[in-house]
Every structure is written in structure tokens, then in C-alpha cells.
Amino acid sequence: MVALDGVSAEFRSGVTALLGPNGAGKTTLLSLLSTARRPDAGTVRVLGETVRGRAGTLRVRERVGVLPQAFGHYPRFTVREFVEYAAWLRKVPGRERRQRALEALRLVDLERQADQRMGVLSGGMLRRAGIAQAMVNRPALVLLDEPTVGLDPAQRVGFRTLLRNVGERTSVVMSTHLAEDVAQVCDRVHVLLDGRMRFTGTAAELCAQAPGQAGAAVDGPALEAGYLAVVERDTDGVRT
Incomplete structure (x- = not known):
């Protein structure tokens, strides 16, 4: 079974959503982009670097x-x-780590909690700390796998604001199942199905994939309808 088949995607500045059913290859794609996993065959290129050997892998990381x-x-x-x-x-570099850490904590509004133990943080604060560690090296690309899972509605609203702020600084790719998060946060959307990229476009363009939805307001239900239209159309053998 091929997990990913010739996937190529451009992730621009801002927040990009990666949508797809369970087993579509989303987590596999993120793990390849982060170099946490190596391909069984083929080549992975990230940020202009081929992930091959220790040197190439470290440059990407x-x-x-x-x-x-x-x-x-x-x-x-x-x-x-x-x-x-x-x-x-x-x-x-060692001489920069403390300052970079404080910079990242300011970004996620956790500077006042810098000396608190991780074990006492709320779920929302833990997610913020997770974003801070992801940003500490001033990355060109940030990869988030289901970042709002487990958050209550109020925490999710705050986290969306944080993601928009992070997207102003770098390229963010967010794998998610939550259409409302995509509607509120994401500039562009990729739909992955059976290891292949089936749709790439703006959130509004995804909404317009559903019959009669061209020009509709971008919200959770409209995105879900557009996403289902892409999945069903591809299942019937029509490529998007």
C-alpha cells in the first residue's frame, strides 16, 4: 500500500489547512516534512533541501x-x-537559547508562566507552550497536527487567535478535522485523499466545490459541504 503518491504542495505565508479522512496520509506527510520519518521510496524535499543523509536532515530540522x-x-x-x-x-546557539525561549513565550502570551511547572498548566496553556517550543528556532515552516483537539470552546477561540498571529510570521500547516477552525484561521486548504492531493485552493474556493455554494460565506458548514463534494467526486473517479 502506498501511503503518499507523488504529493507536492506549496505552503505560503499564513495558515494552511490539511484536510482528509482518517488514513488519508496527513500525519505521514507531516512526519516526512518534519524529518521524523523517512520515505520507503522516493525523495522528500522541504524548503529547497533534499532530506537525505544526516547533513540534509539536520538542515531541514x-x-x-x-x-x-x-x-x-x-x-x-x-x-x-x-x-x-x-x-x-x-x-x-547556547548564548541565544534563553532569549529565544522568552521571545517564543511572549509570542504565545506565556511569559508570566515562564517559571511554572509544565505539570500544572491547563490544556490551553500546554498547547501554547507547544507552539512556543515549535517557534523557538524561528522556523520557516511550522507543522501542527490536530492542535485544538481536547480544548474546550473558549480555549479553541483563544488558540485560533494565536494561530493567526503565528501565521503572520511564518508558514503554518495545520492538520485538522475541525471545519470551523479552518474557516476562522486558514488562508488556504489542501485536501489529501488516498495518499494524493485532491484539492488546493482558498477556503472560499473549497466552499464553492459544493453545488450552489459559489460565493457563499466561508463558515464551518460551507467548508464541510465543499470538502465532502471533493471527496465524493474523487471517489467517483473524477480528479480535482
Whole structure:
């Protein structure tokens, strides 16, 4: 079985959504882009670099930030120590790590919690700390896998604002199943199905894939309708 088949995508500045059913290849694509996984065959190029060998892999890792759906942390680390550790992993020079960590914490509005233990943070604050560690190396590309899963409605609203702010600084790719998050945050959308990219365009263009939805307001239901139209059309053998 081929997990990904000739996938090529341009991720511009701002926030791009990666949509697709379970098993479509979204997490596999993110893991390849982050170099956490190597392809069984073929070539992976990220930010103009071919991910091949230790040197190429490290060059990509130093320019990418990652927030997995479930990210590990030591509960006894302070928030600052957690972000500084991420800086060390991404080869940020030692003399810059503390300042970079504080810069990242300011970005996510966690500067006042810098000395709190990770184990006492709320779910929303943990996600903010996750974004901070992903941003500590000033990445050209940030990869987020289901970043709002587990957040309550109020936390999700705050997190959307944070993602828009991050998207003003770099390219963000967010894998998600939540159409409302896409409607509120994302500039562009990619739909992945059976390991191939089936749609690329703006959120409004995805809405317009559903019959009678051209020019409709971009919201969660309209996006869901457009997404389902793409999936059903492709299932019937028509490529988008």
C-alpha cells in the first residue's frame, strides 16, 4: 500500500489547512516534512533541501517547528526550561537559547508562566507552550497536527487567535478535522485523499466545490459541504 503518491504542495505565508479522512496520509506527510520519518521510496524535499543523509536532515530540522497531536514533556520542567530544551534540540546557539525561549513565550502570551511547572498548566496553556517550543528556532515552516483537539470552546477561540498571529510570521500547516477552525484561521486548504492531493485552493474556493455554494460565506458548514463534494467526486473517479 502506498501511503503518499507523488504529493507536492506549496505552503505560503499564513495558515494552511490539511484536510482528509482518517488514513488519508496527513500525519505521514507531516512526519516526512518534519524529518521524523523517512520515505520507503522516493525523495522528500522541504524548503529547497533534499532530506537525505544526516547533513540534509539536520538542515531541514533547524528550519522547521513541530507540534505533534500528543507531545511529550517533563512535568517538573518549568515552561522556560521546556522551551529552552527544544531550542537545544534544534541547535539554537547556547548564548541565544534563553532569549529565544522568552521571545517564543511572549509570542504565545506565556511569559508570566515562564517559571511554572509544565505539570500544572491547563490544556490551553500546554498547547501554547507547544507552539512556543515549535517557534523557538524561528522556523520557516511550522507543522501542527490536530492542535485544538481536547480544548474546550473558549480555549479553541483563544488558540485560533494565536494561530493567526503565528501565521503572520511564518508558514503554518495545520492538520485538522475541525471545519470551523479552518474557516476562522486558514488562508488556504489542501485536501489529501488516498495518499494524493485532491484539492488546493482558498477556503472560499473549497466552499464553492459544493453545488450552489459559489460565493457563499466561508463558515464551518460551507467548508464541510465543499470538502465532502471533493471527496465524493474523487471517489467517483473524477480528479480535482
